[in-house]
Amino acid sequence: MDDDYDSGEDIVATANGAVTTANELSRRKRKRAKREAAQLEAQETEHAQKAAKKLRTSPDADTAPAKGSTKPTKSKGKNAGKQDVKAKGKGKAAAKDGAKEDASTIDDSVAMMDPKIMADYVAQRIQRFNKDLSTVELGDRIPPESIYVDTTAHTAQRSLPNLCEYMEKFCTKKGQSSISHLKSSPKAAGSPHTIFITPAALRAADVVRILRKYQTPDSQIAKFFAKHVKLSEAVEYAKKTRIGIAVGTPARLVDLIKDGAVQIKYLQRVVLDVSYTDAKKRGLWDIKEVQDKLVELLAVEGVRKRLEGGGEEDSRGLMFY
Numbered sequence: 001m002d003d004d005y006d007s008g009e010d011i012v013a014t015a016n017g018a019v020t021t022a023n024e025l026s027r028r029k030r031k032r033a034k035r036e037a038a039q040l041e042a043q044e045t046e047h048a049q050k051a052a053k054k055l056r057t058s059p060d061a062d063t064a065p066a067k068g069s070t071k072p073t074k075s076k077g078k079n080a081g082k083q084d085v086k087a088k089g090k091g092k093a094a095a096k097d098g099a100k101e102d103a104s105t106i107d108d109s110v111a112m113m114d115p116k117i118m119a120d121y122v123a124q125r126i127q128r129f130n131k132d133l134s135t136v137e138l139g140d141r142i143p144p145e146s147i148y149v150d151t152t153a154h155t156a157q158r159s160l161p162n163l164c165e166y167m168e169k170f171c172t173k174k175g176q177s178s179i180s181h182l183k184s185s186p187k188a189a190g191s192p193h194t195i196f197i198t199p200a201a202l203r204a205a206d207v208v209r210i211l212r213k214y215q216t217p218d219s220q221i222a223k224f225f226a227k228h229v230k231l232s233e234a235v236e237y238a239k240k241t242r243i244g245i246a247v248g249t250p251a252r253l254v255d256l257i258k259d260g261a262v263q264i265k266y267l268q269r270v271v272l273d274v275s276y277t278d279a280k281k282r283g284l285w286d287i288k289e290v291q292d293k294l295v296e297l298l299a300v301e302g303v304r305k306r307l308e309g310g311g312e313e314d315s316r317g318l319m320f321y
Contacts, residue, residue, distance in 0.1 A: 107283065108158035108275040111320040115148035118320060125285040126295055141295050147307040149269070149317035158275035158321050163210050166321055171269060174313040185219035185244035186266040190256075192222070192246040193266055196321075197294060198273040199284045201227035201249060207273065208247050215244075224248030224256060235261040250293035257300055267306045270298070271319045 113121060123142045130138060151170055156162040171194060173181040186193065196211070198204040208223045215221045222243045224234055234252065238261035246253070246262060256262040272294075277283045285291055298304065298318070310316025 105277055106157060106159050106275050107277050107281070110274045110283065110285075111158045112152055113320070114152055115145055115150050118148050119143070119145035122285065125291065129288045129291060141299055143298050143304065143318060147304060147316075147318045149310070149315065149319045151319055151321075160206060160210050163207070163321065164213055167211070167214075167271075170315055170319060172313060172315045173268070179214070182214040182244065183216050183219055185242045187242065188263060188265065189240055189242055190238035190261050191263040191266045192243045193268045194245045194271065195253065195267065195269075196245060196247040196271045196273065197250055197253065197284070197297070198247065199249065199276065199282075199287065199290050200278070201225035203273065203276055204247050204249060211245055211247065218242055219244035222246045222248075224252045224262075226252050231255055231259075235259055238262050250290055250297050254293050254297045254300075257297065264300070264302055264306055267303065268310070268314075268316045269319055270303075270307065270317075271321050274320045 110118075110121060119142075123138075126142055127138060130141065133141070149170065151166070154162075154166050154169060156165065158166070167182060168178040171182055172178050173184075173193075176184070181193070184193070185191070196207060198207055204223050204225050208221055211221045220241050220243050222238065222241065222245070224238075224246060225248050231252070234256060238256055243262075253262065257264065272284055274284050277286075284294065307317050
């Protein structure tokens with residue numbers, strides 16, 4: 001009877017004379033191997049912790065880079081100081097140009113103001129740089145509260161990734177969806193329905209890249225700034241191109257409007273890029289030269305009239321982003 005029974009396992013005699021099966025022996029070996037591996041890992045961890053503690057308490061711990069770190073060590077060479085200054089200079093130049101956007105370049109506290117507070121804020125900024133003007137002269141420069149659009153419903157950060165969401169929410173025209181409106185343009189060349197004003201050329205280029213979502217063969221997203229582009233070239237382009245949204249700096253836009261290359265006949269809104277700040281934390285209203293041209297643009301005959309009288313279905317006015 002015993003000879004007929006077969007468990008399917010080989011009987012194994014261990015060194016101490018005990019009898020077991022091959023599977024049971026294998027399980028024991030695996031358990032023992034796991035225990036040994038765990039003990040070895042614990043020992044290695046303990047050694048690593050001791051070494052790290054010793055390094056932290058070392059007199060050279062602040063100057064010696066950790067293993068694998070890319071932090072440069074202090075150089076005692078003659079040109080070390082010059083190289084550091086040169087590197088810092090490059091960093092400042094990149095930040096000044098405004099080619100990159102991060103958390104440090106966005107301050108949307110102004111953009112989140114309601115129209116009344118916004119109007120008071122703008123009035124204070126204009127007065128700051130025009131203390132020699134009379135009350136009447138200041139009145140001509142300060143935009144009236146009636147043209148400001150309340151955009152506080154947009155609670156997302158006023159950064160480039162959220163720009164299209166903002167535009168589709170507030171740039172509306174009766175009888176059209178917001179997207180179809182943003183993709184449209186008047187038949188007359190150089191007659192944008194929206195002007196987006198930025199404080200710097202590279203910032204304008206960044207905004208254009210985002211808004212190209214709304215560009216079509218019959219409705220261009222135009223960029224207008226003085227850097228690397230002659231005024232004559234911008235004039236020629238505007239006079240022969242249908243433009244839906246014009247993006248640019250105040251100085252160049254003022255020149256084009258005065259020239260007649262950019263028309264305001266169909267203008268519905270002006271969006272100000274107030275949340276973006278440069279390396280010195282200055283925004284659109286903080287640089288006198290930029291502000292002067294911006295105020296000049298908003299005071300152009302007919303601009304304020306075009307920005308008045310809008311509603312939810314046909315948005316018009318001055319918007320802060």
